[in-house]
Amino acid sequence: MLCTDGVVRTVTGIAMVGSLLASVAAMARQTAPPGADPTKVAQPPVDAPAAATGALKGRVKVPAPRPPVKTRSDYVAPAETTAADPPVTAIWVGSGAPPRDPATTEPVRIRQEGIQFRPGTLVVQTGTPVIFPNEDQVLHAVRSQSSAKKFNVGRFMKGEEPPPVVFDKAGFVFLLCEVHEHMQGNLLVVDTPHFCTSAADGTFEITGIPAGTHTVTIWRGRKDEETRQVTIEPGRTAEVDWTE
Amino acid sequence: MRFSRRITLSILALVAGTSIVGAGIARQQVRRAEAGGVAAVFDLEARAIRERQALRLEATRQAIGQLDTNSFLFGALVEEDWADLYANAEYELRALRAIEAHFLDAKGRPVARPGASPSALAKAIDASALPATDGPLDQPPRAVCVFEGGSLVEALRQPVLDVTTGEPVGWIVAAWPWTWPARGDDVTASETLYAVSVGGMVALPPGQPHADWLTEVLRDAHGDGTELDAPGGEPFLLRSFPIDGALREPARFIVLRSLAASQQAERRTNAFFLGTAVLAIAAGAAVSQWMGRSLSRPVQLLGDAARSIGHGDYTVRVAVSGADEFESLGSTFNDMAQGLAMRDRYRNVLDAVADPAVAEELVSGELDLKGRTVDAGILFCDIRGFTATTESMTPDEVITMLNGHMSAMCDVIYRHGGMVDKFVGDLVMAVWGAPKSSPDDALRMARCALEMQAERERLNRAGGRPIRIGIGIAYGPVVAGCMGSSSRVNYTVLGARVNLASRLCSAAKAGEVVADDAVRTRLDAGISATALEPFPVKGFSEPIVAHVLRTAG
Numbered sequence: 184m185l186c187t188d189g190v191v192r193t194v195t196g197i198a199m200v201g202s203l204l205a206s207v208a209a210m211a212r213q214t215a216p217p218g219a220d221p222t223k224v225a226q227p228p229v230d231a232p233a234a235a236t237g238a239l240k241g242r243v244k245v246p247a248p249r250p251p252v253k254t255r256s257d258y259v260a261p262a263e264t265t266a267a268d269p270p271v272t273a274i275w276v277g278s279g280a281p282p283r284d285p286a287t288t289e290p291v292r293i294r295q296e297g298i299q300f301r302p303g304t305l306v307v308q309t310g311t312p313v314i315f316p317n318e319d320q321v322l323h324a325v326r327s328q329s330s331a332k333k334f335n336v337g338r339f340m341k342g343e344e345p346p347p348v349v350f351d352k353a354g355f356v357f358l359l360c361e362v363h364e365h366m367q368g369n370l371l372v373v374d375t376p377h378f379c380t381s382a383a384d385g386t387f388e389i390t391g392i393p394a395g396t397h398t399v400t401i402w403r404g405r406k407d408e409e410t411r412q413v414t415i416e417p418g419r420t421a422e423v424d425w426t427e
Numbered sequence: 428m429r430f431s432r433r434i435t436l437s438i439l440a441l442v443a444g445t446s447i448v449g450a451g452i453a454r455q456q457v458r459r460a461e462a463g464g465v466a467a468v469f470d471l472e473a474r475a476i477r478e479r480q481a482l483r484l485e486a487t488r489q490a491i492g493q494l495d496t497n498s499f500l501f502g503a504l505v506e507e508d509w510a511d512l513y514a515n516a517e518y519e520l521r522a523l524r525a526i527e528a529h530f531l532d533a534k535g536r537p538v539a540r541p542g543a544s545p546s547a548l549a550k551a552i553d554a555s556a557l558p559a560t561d562g563p564l565d566q567p568p569r570a571v572c573v574f575e576g577g578s579l580v581e582a583l584r585q586p587v588l589d590v591t592t593g594e595p596v597g598w599i600v601a602a603w604p605w606t607w608p609a610r611g612d613d614v615t616a617s618e619t620l621y622a623v624s625v626g627g628m629v630a631l632p633p634g635q636p637h638a639d640w641l642t643e644v645l646r647d648a649h650g651d652g653t654e655l656d657a658p659g660g661e662p663f664l665l666r667s668f669p670i671d672g673a674l675r676e677p678a679r680f681i682v683l684r685s686l687a688a689s690q691q692a693e694r695r696t697n698a699f700f701l702g703t704a705v706l707a708i709a710a711g712a713a714v715s716q717w718m719g720r721s722l723s724r725p726v727q728l729l730g731d732a733a734r735s736i737g738h739g740d741y742t743v744r745v746a747v748s749g750a751d752e753f754e755s756l757g758s759t760f761n762d763m764a765q766g767l768a769m770r771d772r773y774r775n776v777l778d779a780v781a782d783p784a785v786a787e788e789l790v791s792g793e794l795d796l797k798g799r800t801v802d803a804g805i806l807f808c809d810i811r812g813f814t815a816t817t818e819s820m821t822p823d824e825v826i827t828m829l830n831g832h833m834s835a836m837c838d839v840i841y842r843h844g845g846m847v848d849k850f851v852g853d854l855v856m857a858v859w860g861a862p863k864s865s866p867d868d869a870l871r872m873a874r875c876a877l878e879m880q881a882e883r884e885r886l887n888r889a890g891g892r893p894i895r896i897g898i899g900i901a902y903g904p905v906v907a908g909c910m911g912s913s914s915r916v917n918y919t920v921l922g923a924r925v926n927l928a929s930r931l932c933s934a935a936k937a938g939e940v941v942a943d944d945a946v947r948t949r950l951d952a953g954i955s956a957t958a959l960e961p962f963p964v965k966g967f968s969e970p971i972v973a974h975v976l977r978t979a980g
Contacts, residue, residue, distance in 0.1 A: 249591060258590045267591075328502035328511055357505060361498050364590045405505075 237415035239276065239399070240388040241423035243381055246270035246403045260365045261321065265297030272385065273306045273371045273402040275378035276392050276413070278353075282310030282374065285349040290314045293358070293368060295323040300358055300368030306378040307370065312347035315339075324361035331372055332356045355405060371402055385426060401425060430726060431719030438718065442711030443704075450700035457696045461689045469666045472608065472619070472682045479606060480581075480670065487583045487601060490523050497587075504587055504597035507532065510541045512597075523601050526580070527552065530587075531598035538597070548575045552582045552602055572605065572625050572670065572678045579605035579623055579630035607632035618685035620663065623670070624648075625678040645681060655683065662686040725753035729760055741768030782846040785918045788862050798908030803860030804872035804946065805905065805925050806845065807932035808836060808879060808898045810853040816892065829853060832883075832894055839882050843875035848919050854932075858920050861907035869902040869949035876900050876940040877954065877978050884938070895938060899931025902945040923966065930964045931973055940976040947974045955979045 248270060288311050294301045296318040307313060315325040317339045325345070326335035331354025336345040338361075350356065350372040358368030371378075377397075381387040394417040402408045415421055497519065503512035512530060520528040527548045530538040537553045539545050545553075551573050573580050582602035586595035607621060620637060622645050623630045629645045631638050637657050644655055653665045663683040670680045728745045735743040741764055747757025777786040810816070810832070817825045836855055837847050844865070845857040857875075859868035876898045887893040905922035927943055935941040947956045955977050961970035 260590075326498075326502075328499065328506050328508060330506065330508065357502065359498055359502050364498055364501065367591055 235394050235417050236391045237394055237417055238388060238390040238420040239392055239413060239415060239423065240420050241425060242385045243272045243274060243387060243401050243425045244403065245272050245381060245383065245385045246407065258364050260363065261298055263298060263319070263321070264363075264365065265299060267299045267367075268301055268303035269383040270403075271302075271304050271383060272381040272387075273304055273369070273378065274381065274387050274389065274399060275306060275371070275373045275375050275402075276389060276399050277375045277377060277397045278373070278400075280308070280375045282351055283308055285310050285312045285347075285351075288312060290347045292316060293325075293370065294318050295325070295360065295366070298323075298363055298366060300360075300366055302380070303367075304369040304380055305371070306380060307350060307372055308376050308378070309351055309353050309372055309374050310349065311372075312349045313370065314344060314347045316344050317341050322362055323366075325358060325368075326361055327356050327358055327370075329356045330354065335361070338362070355402075357405070369404075373400075388420075429723065431723035434719040434722055435712070435715040438715030439708065439711055442715075443708050446704035446707045450704055453700060454693075454696060457693065461692065465664060465684055465689065468619075468684060469682055473666075473668050473680070475608060476668075476670070476680050479608070483581070483603070483606065484583060487523070487585070490519075500587055501589070501596060504530070504533070505589070509538050512538070513540050516599075520599075520601075525601035525603055527582075527600070527602040529600055531584075531600060533594075533596050535598065537600075548580065548602060549600075551575045552580070552600060572623060573602075574625060574628050574630070579625070581605050605630065618688055620683040620685075622681040622683070623678060624667075624681060641683075654686070662690065722753075725757060729756065732760060732764065736764055736767060739771075741765075741771055782848070782918075783841070784846055785862060789918070798906050798910075800904055801861050801864055801907050801920075802868070802903065803858050803864065803905050803907065803920055803924075804868045804900060804902045805920065805928040806840075806857040806859075806872055806876055806898060806900045807928050808855050808857075808876075808896050809932060811895045811897055811937040813853040816894070828892060828894075831891075832886075835882055835886060836879055836896075839879050840875055843871045843878070845872065845875055849917070858907075861905070861920055862918065867949075869946050870951060870954075872900050872902070873940070873942060873946055873950055873954055873976055876942075877976060880938055880940060881978075897932055897935035897937055898940045899928050899933070899935050899942075900940065900946055901925075901928035901931060901943040902949065903927075903943075926966050927964065927971065930966075930971075934962070934973065935975075941973050942976050944972045944974070946976075950976070953979050 249267075290312040291305065291307055292314050293305055294316050298319055298321065305313075315323075315336055317323045318341060320341060322338045322340060324335065324338040327333060331352050332348070332350050334348050336348060339345045350370065353372050353374040356370040356372060358366075358370055360366040377389050377392050379387050379389050392415045394415050396412060396414045399411045399413050400408065401411065411423075411425060413421055413423060497515070499515040500512060500519075503509075503515055509530075516530070527546060529540070529545065529549050531553070532538050537545060537549065552575075573582060580602045581604070582600060584598050584600045587597045587599060588594065589596050605623065620635060620641060621632055622641055624645050627646055629642050631641055635641075640658050649655070649665050649667075651666045655663050655665055657663055662685070664686055665681060665683050667679040667681040670678050725745070725747050728747065732743045732745045743764060744761050745757045747754050774786070777789070817828070820828065832853075833850060833855060840847055840855075840857045843859075845859050846861065848856040848858050850856075857872075859865075859872045859875075865871075879898060880896065883894060883896050887895075901924045903922070903924035905920040905924050907918070907920045909916035909918050910921070911917050924943075924945075931941040931943060941959070942956065950956060956974035957977070959973045959975060961972045964971045
């Protein structure tokens with residue numbers, strides 16, 4: 184943290200409680216460079232020689248859009264509910280990388296907006312802290328019962344930023360809102376820095392992949408996951424069509 | 428057949444017919460009402476059972492519905508984390524107050540509690556009853572009936588849905604003991620038996636009578652409306668309707684309704700109608716007897732009276748009281764009898780005051796009341812020396828003597844077909860040829876005159892005071908007709924011949940019959956005529972030739 188003593192004193196003078204301190208710290212983190220599009224965040228730290236890396240580019244199948252639901256459930260979604268993000272496919276290359284240090288890793292955000300998780304599908308590397316800010320006028324309570332990470336951030340209103348959740352175990356985390364049952368989010372925690380989510384049309388691109396032959400995992404849903412082998416040549420972009 | 432008997436029989440037939448038809452209709456109505464009552468009670472029971480089941484289903488659905496939208500259960504089922512699932516569901520499952528509650532996974536496979544094996548009931552429900560899928564999503568959740576440990580259990584299953592897809596991610600199964608209709612909650616309870624049959628198994632409410640018999644008899648299927656006799660002979664009417672049961676074994680709810688009460692009611696109704704019919708027939712018999720008599724008695728009285736009148740007894744009167752048609756008929760009859768009696772009296776008087784032949788003709792209306800000229804014989808007969816004879820007699824003796832004489836003379840005249848025209852003192856005038864004429868009028872008159880003299884002689888010889896008579900007869904044209912004032916007339920004859928007969932009578936000596944020449948020319952051989960010297964007669968210009976008649980030989 185790059186705060187001066189004066190600033191610290193001022194802040195201490197204004198904020199007498201720790202929680203306020205935490206929120207100030209969070210705001211400070213929010214000042215991190217913008218352009219942090221979640222789908223593009225998945226860039227590896229540049230600690231490997233650039234010359235030894237290549238890129239993977241191509242197209243994959245995306246999950247089928249969900250048909251209109253006829254349900255017998257008593258559940259009724261609030262009127263303000265908007266459409267969920269279109270389903271996309273998660274792709275990651277390799278496995279076995281050590282987790283990132285949460286203390287130094289910039290947190291990733293999954294918002295609740297229009298009573299949906301946005302983005303609807305996100306991939307993070309193990310050790311990444313994730314913040315779930317509420318952008319709606321209604322209460323949300325983000326939680327998961329998945330074995331990869333059982334958590335419950337509790338209920339938060341708009342503007343009350345909940346504390347980050349660090350996902351330290353690789354696996355699929357099914358995000359739910361305790362209040363709104365139709366809200367479902369897919370968080371894929373992977374032990375590799377090389378990942379992305381496809382565009383809605385299935386196109387994707389991952390750069391900075393070390394040269395060599397890798398196993399690529401293509402994830403469309405909880406029980407719709409496949410792996411492919413790909414060879415990355417240094418300085419080159421491997422083009423694939425995995426729509427079949 | 429007698430009139431009264433006909434009336435009695437018709438009224439009896441009417442009463443009996445009405446009673447029988449009425450009783451039949453009423454019995455039909457009672458039976459229909461009873462059948463309707465049985466059907467209504469059954470329908471009520473059936474509806475109550477269905478409603479109870481529907482209510483239980485709805486209550487359960489709502490209770491499970493809380494679980495259905497429970498995000499934690501959904502999450503645990505999606506993650507297939509059974510420990511997490513039961514940990515999260517423990518409180519809610521207990522709140523269902525079910526005797527068994529557990530989950531099925533998305534494929535309908537039972538999910539056991541971690542560290543516990545499924546109960547026998549859970550196994551029975553899962554094994555026998557519930558289908559793997561729940562049918563179309565818009566179908567209501569199903570209830571099933573299964574037997575476990577000899578008792579009936581109703582199980583319900585509710586899916587836990589992924590609300591974004593509508594697909595079940597798992598199921599909740601809960602079971603309760605079957606709820607029987609409360610006994611004694613209505614008046615029919617003691618007459619109604621319940622049962623549920625699933626496959627060959629029969630479940631009965633605890634404490635219900637006839638348990639062994641029902642278990643035995645309900646093993647076989649029975650159609651609706653079957654009558655079954657319980658031990659002891661009490662008849663029961665069976666009806667049943669399907670309820671949700673194990674899919675491979677149709678389940679039916681059976682209601683047996685005792686017919687004892689309705690049969691007793693029917694017997695009572697029959698007895699009542701029989702009694703009513705008997706009473707009605709008895710009353711009808713009495714009424715018809717009375718009516719028959721009251722109708723036939725006046726008729727008989729009238730008949731008897733009419734018969735008496737037919738025999739000439741006009742004094743008969745019928746005693747008919749009341750204010751009905753018979754009374755009116757009776758009084759009319761009495762008036763008629765009175766009128767007839769009056770006429771009879773008039774006729775008798777008429778016969779006495781007029782010649783019977785004239786009276787007959789007058790009554791029959793044949794007599795021509797206008798005067799007409801006819802040839803007729805006229806006879807005058809008077810007593811010689813009447814004044815001298817009656818001088819010493821009392822008036823009663825005179826009348827007695829005169830009446831005796833006149834009656835004897837009239838008898839003779841009637842015997843000879845003459846018409847007694849009038850009596851004047853001791854004189855009697857008779858006519859032949861009016862109002863009815865015949866060719867031998869003059870001859871009959873002459874014979875009559877001779878017999879009158881002979882009769883008088885015989886009577887004189889027989890004793891009493893001797894009476895001597897002279898008779899004059901004449902024949903010729905006279906005017907005959909009813910003569911007199913407008914209010915009173917006499918049928919008589921007028922003319923010169925009448926005067927002549929009178930003069931000849933005066934001329935006749937005692938015991939003589941003096942006739943004119945016209946009579947003489949009409950005599951037969953039985954009578955001889957001796958001519959008298961012609962003598963002048965007052966009113967006639969020429970001397971009259973007359974003859975004394977005698978019986979020839």
